[in-house]
Amino acid sequence: MQYPTILSNPNLAFHLVKLTKSCFKKRIALVFPALLFTILVLAQDTAVISVQNNTKWTISKHIYGHFSEHLGHCIYGGYWVDSTLPVAKKDRIRLDIVEALRKIKVPNLRWPGGCFADEYHWRDGIGPRNQRPKMVNTNWGGVTEDNSFGTHEYLELCSLIGCEPFIAGNVGSGTVEEMSKWIEYLNFNGESPMANMRKANGRTEPWKVSFWGVGNETWGCGGNMTPDFYSDQYKRFASFAKDYPGAPLKKIVSGASDADYNWTETCMKKIPLWMMWGIGLHYYTIPTGSWAKKGSATSFDESEYFNTMKNALFMDKLVARHSAIMDKYDPDKKVALIVDEWGIWTDVEPGTNPGFLYQQNSLRDALVAASTLNIFNNHSERVRMANLAQTINVLQALILTDKEKILLTPTYHVFDLFKVHQDASYLDVNLKSPEYVSGDKKLAAVNASASKDSSGAVHISLVNIHPAKSITTVVYLSDINARNISGQILTAPQLTSVNTFDKPNAVQINNFTAFKKKENAVIVTLPAKSIVVLELK
Numbered sequence: 001m002q003y004p005t006i007l008s009n010p011n012l013a014f015h016l017v018k019l020t021k022s023c024f025k026k027r028i029a030l031v032f033p034a035l036l037f038t039i040l041v042l043a044q045d046t047a048v049i050s051v052q053n054n055t056k057w058t059i060s061k062h063i064y065g066h067f068s069e070h071l072g073h074c075i076y077g078g079y080w081v082d083s084t085l086p087v088a089k090k091d092r093i094r095l096d097i098v099e100a101l102r103k104i105k106v107p108n109l110r111w112p113g114g115c116f117a118d119e120y121h122w123r124d125g126i127g128p129r130n131q132r133p134k135m136v137n138t139n140w141g142g143v144t145e146d147n148s149f150g151t152h153e154y155l156e157l158c159s160l161i162g163c164e165p166f167i168a169g170n171v172g173s174g175t176v177e178e179m180s181k182w183i184e185y186l187n188f189n190g191e192s193p194m195a196n197m198r199k200a201n202g203r204t205e206p207w208k209v210s211f212w213g214v215g216n217e218t219w220g221c222g223g224n225m226t227p228d229f230y231s232d233q234y235k236r237f238a239s240f241a242k243d244y245p246g247a248p249l250k251k252i253v254s255g256a257s258d259a260d261y262n263w264t265e266t267c268m269k270k271i272p273l274w275m276m277w278g279i280g281l282h283y284y285t286i287p288t289g290s291w292a293k294k295g296s297a298t299s300f301d302e303s304e305y306f307n308t309m310k311n312a313l314f315m316d317k318l319v320a321r322h323s324a325i326m327d328k329y330d331p332d333k334k335v336a337l338i339v340d341e342w343g344i345w346t347d348v349e350p351g352t353n354p355g356f357l358y359q360q361n362s363l364r365d366a367l368v369a370a371s372t373l374n375i376f377n378n379h380s381e382r383v384r385m386a387n388l389a390q391t392i393n394v395l396q397a398l399i400l401t402d403k404e405k406i407l408l409t410p411t412y413h414v415f416d417l418f419k420v421h422q423d424a425s426y427l428d429v430n431l432k433s434p435e436y437v438s439g440d441k442k443l444a445a446v447n448a449s450a451s452k453d454s455s456g457a458v459h460i461s462l463v464n465i466h467p468a469k470s471i472t473t474v475v476y477l478s479d480i481n482a483r484n485i486s487g488q489i490l491t492a493p494q495l496t497s498v499n500t501f502d503k504p505n506a507v508q509i510n511n512f513t514a515f516k517k518k519e520n521a522v523i524v525t526l527p528a529k530s531i532v533v534l535e536l537k
């Protein structure tokens with residue numbers, strides 16, 4: 001693809017936009033030709049972003065949440081290792097993983113599934129470990145689950161990471177009584193059979209768990225229910241999921257898959273708003289679009305890359321459409337949309353157990369993650385929680401392990417870069433992007449979001465998904481203070497670049513300096529296939 005270099009001259013772009021603006025202001029006759037010329041030029045080659053200094057709502061830190069299931073080596077051989085493994089541990093929780101997750105400020109961790117949640121019986125995972133019954137993990141490889149990692153171990157993990165627990169309760173094969181008693185065990189601070197059992201198992205204080213999923217994928221592995229049937233079940237289970245003193249629950253409806261808008265519509269219509277804090281949505285990016293042959297994590301051509309990004313960016317439409325349905329029943333946006341499973345899902349690494357969902361993680365995954373987080377930030381008035389699947393060794397993992405070694409994936413670095421948006425004030429971004437064209441299909445090459453933190457610092461996250469073209473991006477700042485500007489970048493030589501146990505830092509964050517301040521704008525040269533976060537103080 002050839003691009004006219006003269007038009008990507010940052011000064012030219014800047015002056016064109018400035019000229020147009022001043023024509024508008026002075027209402028002079030030049031306004032239309034100038035506008036037209038500017039649009040023509042910018043549409044081709046330059047991204048123009050304007051960031052408003054108009055704080056409206058907070059980007060919930062919980063958008064940056066994660067999901068860890070009893071699946072493959074996420075829990076066992078991931079967080080929870082053999083006591084003989086020569087790594088620093090608390091009990092059997094490995095501390096190098098804890099430290100890495102603390103660094104990116106993981107705000108919440110969803111557990112124990114996924115599909116596993118609806119065959120998990122919590123009583124099997126408490127008490128002396130050598131007396132815990134074993135079970136078969138029928139969803140994930142048919143392996144024997146020894147229940148050595150249960151409620152106490154999970155909550156200890158959350159406390160070490162410094163994150164909030166988010167438990168998905170069993171609706172599919174569980175009972176109302178079983179779920180109700182689990183909550184009493186976790187949250188009641190008085191004298192009761194469950195609270196006494198908790199104390200006998202070594203925990204005096206209740207944990208005060210608040211995020212509570214009422215089932216998982218109840219349209220599929222969680223019970224193959226219709227939305228009508230599930231809505232009724234939800235009301236039963238939720239009625240007995242009690243708020244104990246000082247421990248109110250945030251109950252989350254098991255939500256739709258992808259574009260199943262009827263699911264959202266039915267649940268919103270049938271379940272009273274006061275009975276739910278949020279409603280879920282699950283959407284995975286499948287590179288080829290086919291579940292039968294999803295595509296390799298490390299070997300793909302440009303057309304598969306384009307499809308991957310197209311599928312990932314579909315999240316924007318999904319979130320907008322599910323939100324629009326919610327608006328009909330909840331115009332005040334009291335109920336949160338929770339994207340409690342998302343991420344790229346590829347074929348497993350050759351030679352690994354197909355039931356363990358182990359996949360490598362490339363720069364492409366980082367571009368998927370960063371673009372998706374920009375979408376969530378931009379919809380954060382409604383999207384108030386999200387959970388990437390799944391933290392360690394499974395699907396779009398943050399961390400891969402090989403015995404005592406760990407590596408941080410490109411996706412991990414995205415969460416490191418974007419943590420500045422957690423609980424910051426959302427800022428409106430207007431964006432005009434050049435296109436990334438592949439055959440007869442096109443996508444916006446640049447996406448962005450912005451926020452202002454409690455110290456007044458503004459952060460702008462910019463993603464250029466174009467695989468080959470660096471894009472000049474003019475960022476207008478209105479009255480945002482920008483005396484000091486710094487930047488960080490994540491990119492790599494190839495879209496397929498990965499970190500390996502031999503080269504764990506092949507893809508990593510670097511300082512970024514390819515920008516210039518010009519009056520009230522910053523002109524950024526955004527390299528091909530890159531993620532940049534600017535800090536303006």
Ligand code: AHR
Nearest residue numbers: 113114115116216217389
């Ligand atoms: O994340 C893997 C699986 O994907 C989860 O167990 C399930 O909820 C979803 O279908």
